[in-house]
Amino acid sequence: MGGRDTDIVLLDENGIRSDGRKVNETRKVSIKAGVLKNANGSAYIEFGENKILVGVYGPRDVHPKHMSDTDTGILRCRYHMSPFSVGERKNPAPSRREVEISKVIKEALEPALMLKQFPRTAVDVFMEILQADGGTRCAALTGASVALADAGIPMRDLVAGCAAGKAADAIILDVNNEEDQAGQADLPIGYMPNLEKITLLQLDGILTPDEYKQCIELGIDGCKQVYEIQKKALQEKYFTNGGTD
Amino acid sequence: MASSSIIDQLKKNQILDMLKDEKRIDGRAFDEVRELSIDVGVIPKAEGSARARLGDTEVVAGVKIQPERPFPDTGDQGMLICTAEILPIAHPDVETGPPSPPVVELARVTDRGIRESKMIDMKQLVLEKNKSVVGIFCDNAVTDHDGNLFDACSYATTAALNSCKIPKYEMKDEVPTKVENEFDDPPITTLPVSVTMAKIDDYIIVDPNLDEWSIMDARITITTNSDGNIVALQKGGADGFTHDDLIKCGEISAKVGLKIREIIKESSSGGN
Amino acid sequence: MSNEKKRHVIPGEVIVSGQYRAEQNTVLDGDKVLATVIGLSDVHDGSVRVIPLTGGYYPKDDDLVVGKIVSHSAMSWEVNINSCYAGMLPATDVFGRDFSSHSDDLSAKLSNGDLIVARIVNADKTRDPLLTISGRELGKIDSGELVEFSPSKVPRLIGKRGSMIQMIEGATGAQIIIGQNGMLVVSCDDPNGLLKAIKAIELVEEKAHVANLTDQVNEMLELKSE
Numbered sequence: 001m002g003g004r005d006t007d008i009v010l011l012d013e014n015g016i017r018s019d020g021r022k023v024n025e026t027r028k029v030s031i032k033a034g035v036l037k038n039a040n041g042s043a044y045i046e047f048g049e050n051k052i053l054v055g056v057y058g059p060r061d062v063h064p065k066h067m068s069d070t071d072t073g074i075l076r077c078r079y080h081m082s083p084f085s086v087g088e089r090k091n092p093a094p095s096r097r098e099v100e101i102s103k104v105i106k107e108a109l110e111p112a113l114m115l116k117q118f119p120r121t122a123v124d125v126f127m128e129i130l131q132a133d134g135g136t137r138c139a140a141l142t143g144a145s146v147a148l149a150d151a152g153i154p155m156r157d158l159v160a161g162c163a164a165g166k167a168a169d170a171i172i173l174d175v176n177n178e179e180d181q182a183g184q185a186d187l188p189i190g191y192m193p194n195l196e197k198i199t200l201l202q203l204d205g206i207l208t209p210d211e212y213k214q215c216i217e218l219g220i221d222g223c224k225q226v227y228e229i230q231k232k233a234l235q236e237k238y239f240t241n242g243g244t245d
Numbered sequence: 246m247a248s249s250s251i252i253d254q255l256k257k258n259q260i261l262d263m264l265k266d267e268k269r270i271d272g273r274a275f276d277e278v279r280e281l282s283i284d285v286g287v288i289p290k291a292e293g294s295a296r297a298r299l300g301d302t303e304v305v306a307g308v309k310i311q312p313e314r315p316f317p318d319t320g321d322q323g324m325l326i327c328t329a330e331i332l333p334i335a336h337p338d339v340e341t342g343p344p345s346p347p348v349v350e351l352a353r354v355t356d357r358g359i360r361e362s363k364m365i366d367m368k369q370l371v372l373e374k375n376k377s378v379v380g381i382f383c384d385n386a387v388t389d390h391d392g393n394l395f396d397a398c399s400y401a402t403t404a405a406l407n408s409c410k411i412p413k414y415e416m417k418d419e420v421p422t423k424v425e426n427e428f429d430d431p432p433i434t435t436l437p438v439s440v441t442m443a444k445i446d447d448y449i450i451v452d453p454n455l456d457e458w459s460i461m462d463a464r465i466t467i468t469t470n471s472d473g474n475i476v477a478l479q480k481g482g483a484d485g486f487t488h489d490d491l492i493k494c495g496e497i498s499a500k501v502g503l504k505i506r507e508i509i510k511e512s513s514s515g516g517n
Numbered sequence: 518m519s520n521e522k523k524r525h526v527i528p529g530e531v532i533v534s535g536q537y538r539a540e541q542n543t544v545l546d547g548d549k550v551l552a553t554v555i556g557l558s559d560v561h562d563g564s565v566r567v568i569p570l571t572g573g574y575y576p577k578d579d580d581l582v583v584g585k586i587v588s589h590s591a592m593s594w595e596v597n598i599n600s601c602y603a604g605m606l607p608a609t610d611v612f613g614r615d616f617s618s619h620s621d622d623l624s625a626k627l628s629n630g631d632l633i634v635a636r637i638v639n640a641d642k643t644r645d646p647l648l649t650i651s652g653r654e655l656g657k658i659d660s661g662e663l664v665e666f667s668p669s670k671v672p673r674l675i676g677k678r679g680s681m682i683q684m685i686e687g688a689t690g691a692q693i694i695i696g697q698n699g700m701l702v703v704s705c706d707d708p709n710g711l712l713k714a715i716k717a718i719e720l721v722e723e724k725a726h727v728a729n730l731t732d733q734v735n736e737m738l739e740l741k742s743e
Contacts, residue, residue: 037301037389038336040573049290053388055334059573059601070643073601078333078341083384084291084307092330092384112529114544114553118575119642121601126333128386130305131288149528152572152669154553156544157529194529195546231527238555238570238726239525251597253585253663254630255702 008178011168018178019048026162026174026222031143031233033150041151043233045143048176049133054143056151058123059115067122073115074122077106079140081129101137108141108161108190108200114154123153134177135163138188138226141200146230150237157192158230159199162222164189164215166207171214173222180204187215191223250338252459260460264448270456271300276497278440278452278505283400283512285408293383293409293431295513297401300454301391306383306401308409312372312421313380323370323378327356329385329398336390354439354479355385355398358468362437362476364406369432372414377421379411381431392455395466395479399439400509407433408513435470438505439477440498442467444486449493451501465491467498471506523559525726526552532565542567556669557726570726574600574668574698576640583658583696584648586631591618594627596635596648599668599698605645606635632658632702634694658694661704662711664718668699670725674718681721681731688738689714713738 008018015023027048036042039055046052062068079102083090105127115123125148127140138161145158165175167183175186185207190200198220207215260270267275279300288294293308313324329352333339344352359365370379383405385398410428414421443453443461453461463482470476475495480486486494526532531549539545542554543565552558556569576582576598584596584604596604609616611626627633634655635648650656666674675682675695686693691705691714701718705711717734724730 039334082386084309089309089382155528234527251587253632
């Protein structure tokens with residue numbers, strides 16, 4: 001966790017956070033499905049100040065061939081931050097952090113995808129973080145689910161992402177960048193709302209067993225709110241009568 | 246060669262037949278550029294940014310500015326580096342991993358167009374001579390590929406740099422420190438604009454889309470600055486241009502560049 | 518068991534609960550039937566399926582497809598059929614059983630970029646689907662314009678007993694080859710007819726999910742005539 005930043009008031013005496021939110025409020029989330037011309041499925045998501053573009057290709061041929069599985073399609077994920085997405089310019093080459101997050105998101109999506117019907121193929125999910133402000137992996141996961149549905153990849157459920165955490169001794173929902181740097185814990189969660197399963201879970205920081213329970217409960221609630229936005233994005237693209245994309 | 250990029254024979258014949266009638270497959274004139282729209286400030290947390298849409302090609306450019314040590318032989322100048330990357334979301338044939346030669350070429354041509362034009366007066370970006378200078382990075386990310394990435398990256402970069410804000414720095418104990426909420430406009434001397442032309446049989450067409458790009462015999466990218474002078478040239482493709490072709494291309498690039506420059510000015514001057 | 522009204526569904530949504538057969542694009546979760554793709558749910562005679570509004574083409578036996586030659590080996594051509602599986606057209610299908618890789622040159626008959634109308638002969642997923650172009654109305658396509666279309670919306674373009682596509686062909690004078698894989702070839706002697714037909718196809722693509730699509734297409738075809 002980052003050092004304390006005594007200039008920022010994480011939680012004031014009225015229970016209001018540094019960006020004006022209450023402890024159990026998520027940032028503003030908006031999602032648009034089908035924003036890219038070439039990708040089979042795509043989504044653009046703004047989660048607070050996070051701006052993320054996701055593109056999906058597949059199922060498609062696997063190269064090199066030895067990576068393909070004769071029994072099932074495989075899922076490949078790439079979480080990548082643009083050099084201009086963070087405070088200090090980031091080298092375009094993938095960092096170890098990006099490699100780990102790519103894997104964690106892949107394992108959050110796999111339980112939802114039904115790829116056994118596409119042996120010897122791959123579904124590729126590319127998440128590009130254009131602007132980062134804390135909670136990018138949850139936002140990227142959320143956008144990826146919408147892009148996968150947009151591509152028509154069969155899924156048991158969508159996966160929604162939202163983090164819970166602890167700052168200024170309070171349990172908070174949807175940790176932003178300042179709270180991540182100066183707070184006490186950050187717990188990103190990925191959740192399948194209809195099957196009621198958690199498929200992404202990590203922790204940065206320290207929580208008592210009771211705080212851990214509170215975070216999970218609050219985080220799941222946040223995921224359910226995010227799910228409503230995912231639904232809305234897909235309905236807007238596919239079910240509006242006579243509307244254009 | 247991935248199968249999605251092999252153009253089908255019917256379309257190829259259609260393009261060639263239409264060229265004989267002075268027509269293009271999307272209805273444009275030979276010297277007509279696709280619809281260009283540029284939005285600046287799309288990445289508010291960066292020091293500058295622009296999204297350029299050239300037809301269905303889309304590029305996002307982000308500018309990051311931070312203090313850097315100068316290059317050893319230019320201690321009296323700031324640092325400017327432009328890059329370009331084709332994101333795997335942009336086209337099914339894009340592979341992840343280290344940049345392929347076409348991507349390296351794209352990045353270097355984009356960088357040269359800005360650098361050689363002397364768009365930014367680097368001498369004004371020194372904090373302490375030979376020790377600390379302002380470093381400007383402009384990174385292009387191609388998000389959708391429908392041909393002519395050279396021009397899309399050029400326009401996004403020029404617009405992003407033209408509208409960026411340079412933080413004020415003061416030297417405190419030999420260390421450059423940002424002064425909060427104080428910014429300067431960048432020292433812009435000119436607006437470089439690239440124009441890419443493809444040669445198909447004997448025809449020269451401006452701003453090829455992906456279909457035209459995949460059957461062209463050769464291409465040339467010519468970058469001009471606000472004075473109409475040529476600041477960068479790059480020829481590509483397997484075939485060659487005649488002497489007359491090159492003169493013609495030079496004239497086209499100045500004429501078309503003029504129009505594009507106006508679009509860039511209009512979209513990015515609000516930020517200045 | 519009732520026949521339910523068609524509903525818009527997204528992946529993970531419960532369509533019905535109870536003793537139902539889960540068919541295309543659905544999955545059972547206990548006694549609940551869930552949708553697995555975005556589309557319209559269809560509950561009928563105790564079985565549940567979802568008609569998808571998006572998604573790619575998955576080869577099925579006997580499907581008519583339009584494909585593009587992308588490479589060849591000594592014995593066959595590889596054909597892009599707009600699917601995650603590449604089609605395989607054996608040389609014997611074109612040269613006959615006496616085919617000899619020494620004397621018969623594959624690229625002389627079909628080269629990269631050529632378009633063909635073919636039928637899927639064997640779509641077993643353990644290997645690439647087999648194609649044939651020997652048959653009536655199959656073979657190399659020499660003229661026309663290739664139009665890309667969503668495979669999931671092809672049934673809408675064809676219409677009940679071919680009503681939609683016949684309406685478009687009749688009003689424009691165009692001939693339209695419809696590949697189940699979403700690749701269409703449109704030909705017309707009259708360039709205006711060609712344009713009109715393509716615009717009608719684009720309208721179906723855009724509004725496939727809308728109830729009065731047939732009326733809208735009808736209106737568009739009539740408005741466009743000079």
